[in-house]
Amino acid sequence: MRGPHWLALFALILLCWVVLYAMALPADLRAASKLYGAEFWAELCTVTPDAAGFARVVLMWILMSAAMMAPTALPAFATYDDLAKQAPGARFSHLVSGYLVIWIGFSLLAAAVQMVLFRLDLLSAFGDSRSLWLSGGLLIGAGAYQFSTLKKACLSKCRMPLTFFMQYWDEGPWRNGVRLGLVCLGCCWALMLLAFVGGVTNVAFMGLATLMMALEKLPDIGRYLTKPLGVALIGTGIAFMAWAMM
Known part of the structure; x- marks a missing residue:
């Protein structure tokens, strides 16, 4: 993983995490700190649906998707970069751009869902669930999806990036990136929506979810993680339901 394109990718991931951390800071702490004292940052970091509006909620989801999903795709990116050394027309930046386009689309939908759930008073202003149900x-739902055929099919492609790229190489880097993004979306969309349980602005949840999704895509580790994670999620969900009925 050498070269300016890798430095740019890692810088993008780091920048997304830094901005997400700034967004997660409490308002009183931001107001007290000169580091976040500029009016621009104060407005940018206000991402609650009641104060920020749809556009900044979308921006937050885009940052979150890039920060969480790009690290999980690093093995696939590295595989493509190795193959691209033998093909001068293969642009790494086009691959990453195609990949991120899919997650920008997901971010639009997720932000819309957040706004609707907030208006229904099912989510707090900070994006965490107000309803045990x-x-x-x-x-x-996320736990059950861990056992689905679609999840299994998408994970098989994520765990074998060399086979994936060899199959679709002739389509070019941008369409390869879009395909990779769709496969990644098929693996991770249900786990990403658990942000509504852990809190959309909860950096600790984001970090843990990123780690789980990255490990799940590794062939030697992921096959031992997917189903137990599904069982744990279903068990926790049942516990929430039982608590709601008490």
Whole structure:
């Protein structure tokens, strides 16, 4: 992983995490700190639906998707970079751009869902669930998806990036990136929506979810993680449902 394109990618990931951390800081702490005292940053870091509006909620989801999903795709990016050394027309930047386009689309939908759930008073202004039924339903749904055929098919492609790229190489880097993004979306969309349980602005949740999704895509580790994670999510969801009925 050498070269300016890798430095640019890692810089993008780091920048996304830094901005997400700034967004997660409490408002009173931002107001007290000169580091975040500029009016621009104060406005940017206000991402609650009631104060920020749809555009900044979308921006937050785009940053979150890039920060969380790009690290999980690093093995695939590295595989493509190795193959591209033998093909001068293969642009690494086009691959990453195609990949991120899919997650920008997901971010638009996720932000819209967040706004609707907030208006229904099912989410707090900070994006965490106010309803045990909603939390339980999301957890059970994400857990059940761990056992689905679609999840299995998408994970098989993520775990074998060389086979994936050899199959679709002739389509070019941008379409390869879009395909990779779709496969990655198929693996991770349900786990990403658990942000509504853990809190959309909860950096600790984001870090843990990123780690789980990255490990799940590794062939030697992921096959031992996917189903136990599904069982744990379903069990936690059932516990939330039982708590709601008490």
